[in-house]
Amino acid sequence: MRQLVFAGFVAIVAVVVGGCATKDSMSSRYAITSEKPDGPSLSKNVILVADNQLNHLYGEPVWMRSQFITKIVSVSIRPVQQDLFGQGILRWALATYGTRYPVIHLGDAGNMGCVGEFEAFVDVMASTGKRPWLMAPGNHDAYLMGNVEGDFHSWEKACERAGGPLTKEMLVEKYLRVLISRYRDFGSAYPDPDGLPATGEWRSQQPRGSAFLRAVAWRIDKSAPHRSYVVQAVDLALPPPPDATESSTPVSAVLLDSSQFASAPILLPSGNAGVNGDLQADQLEVVRKWMALDGKAGAITVLMSHHPFGNLRKDSRHALDELRRKHDVPLYVSAHTHQGQFFVRGGREGWLELNVGSIVDYPIEFRTFSIHDAGASGKLIRSPLFRIPDVWDTLAGNRAPRCDAKWEAKPGDQDFYLTYKDGNDSDPEATQVMLMDTLLHTYVRLIDTVPSAEDNTDWPNLSREGAACCVNDDEIQVRLGEVIETATRKQKIDVLIELGRFDRARKPEASILHRDYRICQALWASKYNKIDRRMPVVNDPYIQFSDTNGGQQ
Amino acid sequence: MANGLVSFDQASGELRSIPDAFDQRELSVLSIIWRPGIDTATVGPGTAVADVQWEDNTREAIEVPEGCSGTVSSVNRNIVFENLPFAPSQWLMIVGQS
Numbered sequence: 001m002r003q004l005v006f007a008g009f010v011a012i013v014a015v016v017v018g019g020c021a022t023k024d025s026m027s028s029r030y031a032i033t034s035e036k037p038d039g040p041s042l043s044k045n046v047i048l049v050a051d052n053q054l055n056h057l058y059g060e061p062v063w064m065r066s067q068f069i070t071k072i073v074s075v076s077i078r079p080v081q082q083d084l085f086g087q088g089i090l091r092w093a094l095a096t097y098g099t100r101y102p103v104i105h106l107g108d109a110g111n112m113g114c115v116g117e118f119e120a121f122v123d124v125m126a127s128t129g130k131r132p133w134l135m136a137p138g139n140h141d142a143y144l145m146g147n148v149e150g151d152f153h154s155w156e157k158a159c160e161r162a163g164g165p166l167t168k169e170m171l172v173e174k175y176l177r178v179l180i181s182r183y184r185d186f187g188s189a190y191p192d193p194d195g196l197p198a199t200g201e202w203r204s205q206q207p208r209g210s211a212f213l214r215a216v217a218w219r220i221d222k223s224a225p226h227r228s229y230v231v232q233a234v235d236l237a238l239p240p241p242p243d244a245t246e247s248s249t250p251v252s253a254v255l256l257d258s259s260q261f262a263s264a265p266i267l268l269p270s271g272n273a274g275v276n277g278d279l280q281a282d283q284l285e286v287v288r289k290w291m292a293l294d295g296k297a298g299a300i301t302v303l304m305s306h307h308p309f310g311n312l313r314k315d316s317r318h319a320l321d322e323l324r325r326k327h328d329v330p331l332y333v334s335a336h337t338h339q340g341q342f343f344v345r346g347g348r349e350g351w352l353e354l355n356v357g358s359i360v361d362y363p364i365e366f367r368t369f370s371i372h373d374a375g376a377s378g379k380l381i382r383s384p385l386f387r388i389p390d391v392w393d394t395l396a397g398n399r400a401p402r403c404d405a406k407w408e409a410k411p412g413d414q415d416f417y418l419t420y421k422d423g424n425d426s427d428p429e430a431t432q433v434m435l436m437d438t439l440l441h442t443y444v445r446l447i448d449t450v451p452s453a454e455d456n457t458d459w460p461n462l463s464r465e466g467a468a469c470c471v472n473d474d475e476i477q478v479r480l481g482e483v484i485e486t487a488t489r490k491q492k493i494d495v496l497i498e499l500g501r502f503d504r505a506r507k508p509e510a511s512i513l514h515r516d517y518r519i520c521q522a523l524w525a526s527k528y529n530k531i532d533r534r535m536p537v538v539n540d541p542y543i544q545f546s547d548t549n550g551g552q553q
Numbered sequence: 554m555a556n557g558l559v560s561f562d563q564a565s566g567e568l569r570s571i572p573d574a575f576d577q578r579e580l581s582v583l584s585i586i587w588r589p590g591i592d593t594a595t596v597g598p599g600t601a602v603a604d605v606q607w608e609d610n611t612r613e614a615i616e617v618p619e620g621c622s623g624t625v626s627s628v629n630r631n632i633v634f635e636n637l638p639f640a641p642s643q644w645l646m647i648v649g650q651s
Contacts, residue, residue: 035630041583
């Protein structure tokens, strides 16, 4: 009898577990097609990019960045080459495609949450030239390491030499200043950026199809920074065709701020900005109003935010779900996971979420997005994936970087990408010294592989104790050897900051080599960091081997 | 070359994009819209086979260049519009020799 009861129990568990294992499928509303139907595009084509995690390397040591902590939270430290050179990948993507199509950044532009990170990010985004770009804030943009608003002591240390912590209300204000400088009609509404009101809402008066930034609303809350937000409506419609009597189909996106919290995010036990996103009533009220206006115009509206829908707090999910249903939203677009994918949401409703991967963490990627007319079949979401380095193989000449295996740091080399994983030291000071040494060795390899041009005139000031230095690469290399052996951590940081300035300003012997070498270092670092070792991934077609092993590791 | 955006490769029968021609335009491509019935059409020099939809929502016909005539045997509906200004060129359609 007991066996019978047990067997029955097992059967019930199997049915329950089996039932749960059936994943939600997308509804019959959607169909995956192998070819693009012949209809025209109804919208602008935009580049979707996210999670470049521009990281300030030269702060003071903090407990979150130790070898021990990185065993628990793997992204608390990345290989230094990723931090040092990784933004080159975003720059390349923007210079190649972002100069031709507008860009929507889905957040986590920074990593530690420092003023200097955001400023450096804005500089990177200038690679789009005159093309417009907008961003939805991510949790890493204005919370310490994407997690907390408190622990100000650690935050200030982490952001030393980078302008200090970038709290949420500061981010909103700085971002609005960027909008003022880049969007003439918004700028003309607020000619004095210092006079921006604490709360505001602005709407473009341009006819639909002619602007990119259609509306923006914000709150700058100095007493409760986490309540600050910036939400934007993006006009994705096309201008009417020249011979048309009717206006074009309205298509719009709402860039939500999913990093707006009722109370200050804390690390544990809950309320961590990295685990859950949230939106407050004031932001949702604006979104409801905008979507009602779009609804009256018969618009196709897409919702976009940094956090995936499933990571939003319950009330926010319910509020957005209501809007999604009411306005027949065909797609929710998110980022945050660093693992581009589609999600099916809503159980039997089976609606779609497009999750955009990271432009710095492997698999490195970005996408474009547009809506097309599919004739009798309805509409079409066109969103081709551009994965690095695959996209490089599709482009001829030196348009895209080419990686030479000789440039790679190998296990045992002092600048090997995963050196930071060797050990469990819980002392952030020791970890910081190790990272700075790896960085110095990274510069040794860089200058060795990419020498300065003979007529280079910009040299680093690495003078020490009355000994002037340097006026050529050889002197720099000798000086770096001394620094690695004898300098203090703070001296090493000073040298590294000066080396960074030098490398940006100098004239290299070959500028393409300079670009390619740096980007390839970031790519290898990102790849091996993802798979936790140096080895091929399954789609690597070529693996070179030498004639003898030579006792290599 | 009717409008300089495409060329015809006699050996392969491929109508191909000319990256430099797209690169020199100030506008980016949103779509290439094939004309109705193109999959089985017989074409010759000057036949409009598709329209380029530019980002300002204007359209420009793609016409079959000199030296190309025959029946369409294949049409590419997976063109990467974003890469049209960059080499290598992309095949747009294949025309069987008449």
